[in-house]
Amino acid sequence: MAFLALLFISSLLVVSLAEISGKIGINYGREGEDLPSPYVSIQIMKSMKVGQIELADSNPEILTLLSGTRIHVAVTVPNDDIIRIGSNETYAEQWFRNSFMPHYPNTLIQFVLVGNGVLNSGLDGDRMMFYDSLLPAMRVIKNSLNAHGIKNVKVTTTLPTDALQMSFPPSSSTFRSDIVGKIDCCKTRS
Numbered sequence: 001m002a003f004l005a006l007l008f009i010s011s012l013l014v015v016s017l018a019e020i021s022g023k024i025g026i027n028y029g030r031e032g033e034d035l036p037s038p039y040v041s042i043q044i045m046k047s048m049k050v051g052q053i054e055l056a057d058s059n060p061e062i063l064t065l066l067s068g069t070r071i072h073v074a075v076t077v078p079n080d081d082i083i084r085i086g087s088n089e090t091y092a093e094q095w096f097r098n099s100f101m102p103h104y105p106n107t108l109i110q111f112v113l114v115g116n117g118v119l120n121s122g123l124d125g126d127r128m129m130f131y132d133s134l135l136p137a138m139r140v141i142k143n144s145l146n147a148h149g150i151k152n153v154k155v156t157t158t159l160p161t162d163a164l165q166m167s168f169p170p171s172s173s174t175f176r177s178d179i180v181g182k183i184d185c186c187k188t189r190s
Helices: 002-009 038-047 060-066 079-087 089-100 125-147 180-188
Strands: 010-015 024-028 050-055 072-077 108-114 154-156 164-166
Touching (some): 038 050, 050 108, 060 072, 072 079, 072 089, 079 089, 079 125, 108 125, 125 154
Parallel strands (some): 024 050, 050 072, 108 154
Antiparallel strands (some): 010 024
16 A cells, blocks of 8 residues: 555656666655655655655655655756746745755755756747746756855756657657757756
8 A cells, every 4th residue: 555655656666777776766746635644655765775766846844854864865946936046046045045955965965956847848938938047047056056065966957758859769869959959058068
């Protein structure tokens, strides 16, 4: 029963082949019905020897529960905060101090993900504002990390499944033409 509940809160279950090979990674979202409490969820993850967790936000209760564990964490800046963070350094610093600093380094935050699926195709007016604010928000968050001497936390964003124009074979994959510029800016750090 507990395992099934974990499956409902997890939208993605992958085997990590990265630095923490052999451990499970979980994408932990809190939208749904009849979910176990964060405490129960984290206990289940610990019993499963989860090595990495991606949070859909920067929930302070969950980050506190992950404190002192060996679970590596990715926190997410919600889409609704991207525009304000990208255009207002005071707000960005406030988000950083309230959402990140109380938990770091006791919680092993490895990534700050700015937004979720911002680069989806079919951008309408509202989504286009998020799209245009994505890189400025990523830069401001990275600047906050640097200003606090934090060099080992990466800033990135999630890519939707439709980010690839062509995905097979993998060696021939290409990004959609409308997002290549954004990705090149990230790659070249410009």
